[in-house]
Amino acid sequence: MQPIAQIFCSKTKQLLLLLIVITALPQFAAAAVFQIADIRVEGLQRIAPGTVFNYLPIQVGDTVAEDVTGGIIRALYKTGFFDDVRVERDGNVLVLWVRERPAIAEIKIVGNKDIETEALNTALADIGLKEGRVFNRSVLDRIEQELERQYFARGKYGVLIQSTISPLERNRVSIHIDVIEGLTARIKQINIIGNQAFTTEELSKKFKLGITRWNSFYSKNDQYSKQKLAGDLETLRSFYLDRGYIKFDIKSTQVSISADKKEIYIAIVIDEGQAFTISDIKLAGDPSVPAERLFPLIQLKRGDFFSRKATTESAERISGLLGDEGYAFANVNTVPEINEAAHQVAVTFFVDSGKRVYVRRLNMKGNTRTRDEVLRREMRQLETAWFSADLVRKSRERLQRLGYFEDVAIATPAVPGSADQVDIDVTVKEKPAGNLAAGIGFSQSQGILLNASITQNNFLGTGKRVAMAFNTSSSTSLYQIGYTNPYYTIDGISRGFNASYRETDFSKLIGANYSSNVGTTEMNFGLPIADNSRAGLGFRYQYTDFTAGDSSIAEQFVLDNGRRFSDYLISASYSNDTRDTAIFPTKGGLRTLAAEIAVPGSALQYYKVNYQEQRYVALTSRFIFSLTGNFAYGDGYGETTNLPFFENYYAGGPRSVRGWVANSIGPREIQTDDPIGGNLKMSGSFELFAPAPVGGEFEKSVRLGAFLDFGSVWAMEDSRLLTNTGFNFSDLRYSTGMSFTWLSPVGALSISLAYPLNEKDGDDTQVFQFGFGQTF
Structure with missing residues (x-):
């Protein structure tokens, strides 16, 4: 047993040690926390210190502990400027050591x-790889990886x-990207497995993808695309579902590529199931419209295969x-039973009409220049009237x-708190309605063409058109001024x-040695007959x-x-225009009939009638x-024979x-052999158009025919005095060839290569013809 004195001495030492630790603890804490007197950055080459300070989570004067270094390092690494960051302390100075990325x-x-x-380079810059960047x-x-995906x-x-x-040198790098494109892999074979009702050849014709054909360079049908295959599979599914195979299923799809990565094989496994016929067609629900009006809209028949x-079209x-x-x-x-x-299906159309809705208010938005009334007078859907989807579309x-707007959007939001009212919100994006232009062009019939014009189609936002122009060429000079009010009356009469x-030198236009100077003043009216039809009446002094x-x-x-x-x-005049667009139309047509007569009391008494029709039919999406036809006839009467x-x-x-020189077909003067034209004209054209195989933006501005x-x-x-008078069908001339049209940023370029099919003695033929116009 230890003596009591030794125990007392040991306890005293422990007490003294504890007292010393307690006394020193505030001093240790004071040493771990300090106030930043300055911040110094070491290792910078290109980056300015101020840039570093902007990203720091602390600043001079802050009181910090030494364990904040992790936050500082993370903040600087996050900038992407540095490969290495270290934080040290030199007294009350915070020292940042950095190594910049090249x-x-x-x-x-x-x-x-x-x-x-x-x-x-543009794509690389968008991602962040650009000269001058880190x-x-x-x-x-x-x-x-993205480049590989693009090439795939x-x-x-x-x-x-x-x-x-x-x-x-100077901590920079040069990046060299070497692309070895290789050959384009072509679809070698498409196998459809499980088809019995239809042959593989019949089904494959529905696909956009396929094996290489003569036109594959244009259609690119033999180049595999995941998106194209998904579309073809949906086409295949629709093909069967529209023929009664409502249990049709695509079991699997496998795409494989050859070892040399040049050939692609596609295998599609399907289960056709059985074809189902329609056993019954029923209407259910609350249609709010007599069934006698709805049943004719259902294009289904009992006994036919389900489609x-x-x-879907019947429901729409x-x-x-x-x-x-x-x-x-x-x-x-639609609910099929x-x-x-x-193997039958009964089709029930459940109709929930809801409440009948009327329009509370028409709201016009985006028309900062165009007056509200210009928009409202075109609206066929009126306020306080029953809502009509067809009138909204029209x-x-x-x-x-109108041509005043780049885009027109119409929304029909429900009125808050009301189940039977909607508003019509019309939002337009205006485009410049005025045009100040000068131009130069060339045509083989008139030579160099110069023109200048000032046009305001939406004058002061009123919808009225004001224009002044002059055009001049080697054969013709024209000076013109015009004004049109499309709504002279509230009913839309213009x-x-x-x-x-106009000064015309016919010797330079058609070769005949005579000329004329013609001045005119005119007043005209236009009357809307229907949404796509219009009649016109004009009075002219000449x-x-x-x-x-x-x-x-x-x-x-x-x-x-x-x-x-x-x-x-x-x-x-009468015109009917159903084209989807005036430039490169794809469907619809334009029909015009015009007639004019010099009334009794005129120095010359004559009349002219002109009929022209254009039709466009979309054979495919491309x-x-x-079909274009033109018939015109004119003659004199009274004292003008x-x-x-x-x-x-x-x-x-x-x-x-x-294929013929401009204005050269038809009767000629016996004395000079110059073309003189005729009072009866018949012409037409059959043409197949397709966008040029150039892709991108050019696909919308270039067309081949x-x-x-x-x-x-x-x-x-x-x-x-004339040769070849009187009508004879044998006088018709025929030609065939190719055409090219490009709506370039500086004007329209048109080129044709035509081969005359029935050239006759004395004809002036011209295989290559072109015209070009430019505005600046």
């Missing part, structure tokens, strides 16, 4: 052909992308009718046809005024000063009628068939029968 001095891309270098290896890795989408599965990073497409027609009747929120669902044993179409002066030259026809005309004429003409020859019609050239043109003009008068 900067990108240059980026070189070689070997790329399918994707342009400029497009690649280099990040992870970004380069992502870019390599183009069917180049053998693509190899190699990146080389070369260090340069998903016909069923019912919904559309209800929408036109004011039931804006109508809902139509399947009888597995009999209203939008009419607003788009009124316009025009004045013009003064003509005629110079004969050495043309025998012209000299004889001056002897019979004089050389100065004051004529008063009345014109009438190929458009066009024939149509004045300078009012004659002409044929031949880019706008008529391609294959055409067959025909036409001619005839002089129906009996004249000893």
